[in-house]
Amino acid sequence: MTTRTLPPKCGAYNVAEEWMEGEPFSWERVHPVFSWYQTGNVNMAYECVDRHVEEGKGDKIALHYFTESEEETYTYKELQQEVNRWSNVLKAHGVKKGDFVFVFLPKHPYCHIAMLAAIKIGAVVGPLFEAFMEEAVKDRINDCDGEYLITDLKFLDRVNRDEIPSLKTVFTTDFELAGSDVSITKEAAEADDTADTVWVDLDDGLNIHYTSGSTGKPKGIIHAHRNMIQQYQTGRWVLDLKEGDVYWCTAHPGWVTGTVYGVFAPLLNGVTTVIHGSRFSAKSWYQVLEQAKVSVWYSAPTAYRMLMAEGDKTLNKYNLYSLRHILSVGEPLNPEVIHWGERTLNLRIHDTWWMTETGAQLVANLPTRTIKPGSMGRPIPGIEVAVLDDNGEILPAGKTGHLAIKSSWPSLMKEVWKNQEKFNSYFPYGPEWYIAGDLAYLDEDGYVFFQGRSDDMINSSGERIGPFEVESKLIEHEAVKEVGVIGKPDPVRGEIVKAFIALNPGYDGSEELLEEIRLFVRKGLAAHVAPKEIEVVEELPKTQISGKVLRRELKKRDTEKAG
Ligand code: PRX
Numbered sequence: 001m002t003t004r005t006l007p008p009k010c011g012a013y014n015v016a017e018e019w020m021e022g023e024p025f026s027w028e029r030v031h032p033v034f035s036w037y038q039t040g041n042v043n044m045a046y047e048c049v050d051r052h053v054e055e056g057k058g059d060k061i062a063l064h065y066f067t068e069s070e071e072e073t074y075t076y077k078e079l080q081q082e083v084n085r086w087s088n089v090l091k092a093h094g095v096k097k098g099d100f101v102f103v104f105l106p107k108h109p110y111c112h113i114a115m116l117a118a119i120k121i122g123a124v125v126g127p128l129f130e131a132f133m134e135e136a137v138k139d140r141i142n143d144c145d146g147e148y149l150i151t152d153l154k155f156l157d158r159v160n161r162d163e164i165p166s167l168k169t170v171f172t173t174d175f176e177l178a179g180s181d182v183s184i185t186k187e188a189a190e191a192d193d194t195a196d197t198v199w200v201d202l203d204d205g206l207n208i209h210y211t212s213g214s215t216g217k218p219k220g221i222i223h224a225h226r227n228m229i230q231q232y233q234t235g236r237w238v239l240d241l242k243e244g245d246v247y248w249c250t251a252h253p254g255w256v257t258g259t260v261y262g263v264f265a266p267l268l269n270g271v272t273t274v275i276h277g278s279r280f281s282a283k284s285w286y287q288v289l290e291q292a293k294v295s296v297w298y299s300a301p302t303a304y305r306m307l308m309a310e311g312d313k314t315l316n317k318y319n320l321y322s323l324r325h326i327l328s329v330g331e332p333l334n335p336e337v338i339h340w341g342e343r344t345l346n347l348r349i350h351d352t353w354w355m356t357e358t359g360a361q362l363v364a365n366l367p368t369r370t371i372k373p374g375s376m377g378r379p380i381p382g383i384e385v386a387v388l389d390d391n392g393e394i395l396p397a398g399k400t401g402h403l404a405i406k407s408s409w410p411s412l413m414k415e416v417w418k419n420q421e422k423f424n425s426y427f428p429y430g431p432e433w434y435i436a437g438d439l440a441y442l443d444e445d446g447y448v449f450f451q452g453r454s455d456d457m458i459n460s461s462g463e464r465i466g467p468f469e470v471e472s473k474l475i476e477h478e479a480v481k482e483v484g485v486i487g488k489p490d491p492v493r494g495e496i497v498k499a500f501i502a503l504n505p506g507y508d509g510s511e512e513l514l515e516e517i518r519l520f521v522r523k524g525l526a527a528h529v530a531p532k533e534i535e536v537v538e539e540l541p542k543t544q545i546s547g548k549v550l551r552r553e554l555k556k557r558d559t560e561k562a563g
Helices: 014-018 027-033 044-057 076-092 109-120 134-143 184-190 225-237 256-268 282-291 301-310 335-345 420-424 467-475 511-524 551-562
Strands: 061-066 071-075 100-104 124-127 148-151 169-172 205-211 219-224 246-249 272-276 296-299 325-328 349-353 385-388 401-406 433-442 448-453 458-460 463-465 480-490 494-503 533-536
Touching (some): 044 109, 044 225, 071 076, 100 134, 109 124, 134 205, 256 272, 458 480, 467 494, 511 533
Parallel strands (some): 061 272, 100 148, 246 296, 494 533
Antiparallel strands (some): 385 401, 480 494
């Protein structure tokens, strides 16, 4: 049995060595870590890659890639050379500082290389989730008139170029190509492996992630190079990354976790990052943990619940002794999962809380702190949180209200692309408090307990889904007259997407039709947003004045029905 009898051999935690509980902390303390503190030259790609090579760590493994049949590594030196080659190709095709470069690739070292190459020449990178289908891709690139896309032939048929007029150049990672696209791998093979870094300002754009709210199309959240301050430091204190660590973040860079804690934070800390290219299965995940000797692992509650459901028998077939620190993000981490981790791996799973907009972790269970199962932890050093009532007044411990963060912190979003109004909406009570949209309470010790969202946003398997985007797709189907989409509680995925639809005359609610509608969303937008459940209703509840569908009412009825 894989029961640990000894505590993990990790020595002291970084945070314990550098900060005393209760001591004030200023982010400026982190600045001297970066080369720009001395040189004034800023670039995230430089801090992630080049500086490690310059500091003599070129032979260390930066990326360790696995699938069920392949294994590949890149040292920091090899990563640097590859990033340089790719950035030379991008530059040769006109990419320059401030341009948007979308990256639509599977989990693979190429995804890391593409992102870093774009960043190295000052472009703003837009990683797209690998499961996005045509409309999701189109909406995002069109919103910011993206001119460049790096993708591969397998994904290319989900890029409808006729409907993305701004797109100038499509780079693909396939060696052989027909047509006018650029094979970035082929040109890179012939390109110089040295390249100049384009120095930028700390507040220049670094990456854009589209994210859902409860209304309207996804919004482009733009982050700046300044984020590295908090991303490095949380990598150090929350993930507890150290020189010898092998670290695996299971998220795809199309989600903010996959970018910040899958690409930036581990590279900033100079550790080895594992990339797993195959689909989820308990067997393949345990195999990666064993084979790569993963020491620090960051995933999401749904994945842990799926592993838990697979049973101890599978887990016990693997040697997971290298693991010393496990973390979770994206959705509520139920105490049952923490207990599973303790029982099977003798490790506590540390919850962390943040959002696309916040750019890095803000609330977490630091490795040195007591965990209260059911709580997301406490604000990390340098961060202050409060719970506010509807008037913006601070509530006492134990009272549920709006989770608020004292503004500002280094990795707070720089802007919402072309949408100042949306940006302002995060500060409804004035500039002092950023309002997350989450409901929570604090206990007497300052631990934060998540209580749900204050809007209609859906969280399925830790993936943030805007009901509006799904409704907009559903309504395009000829059979659908009206629609309302909600998140329905689910024991494994947290929530599933459920759609209520009223049909146009002449359509019945047959299983075939519902399956066709489901497929319509799967193929048009993405599999994870397609409603798992569809209920046909005569009419949808609406507000009297504006006639807007009342999702809240649908949710209430659904809960009552479930009993
Ligand atoms: O509702 C919270 C939930 O995920 C939202 C942010 O989603 P996204 O921008 O996609 O970022 C996800 C990962 C950074 C939050 O407003 N959420 C995030 N972490 C937790 C969480 N809910 C409960 N517990 C968490 N630890």
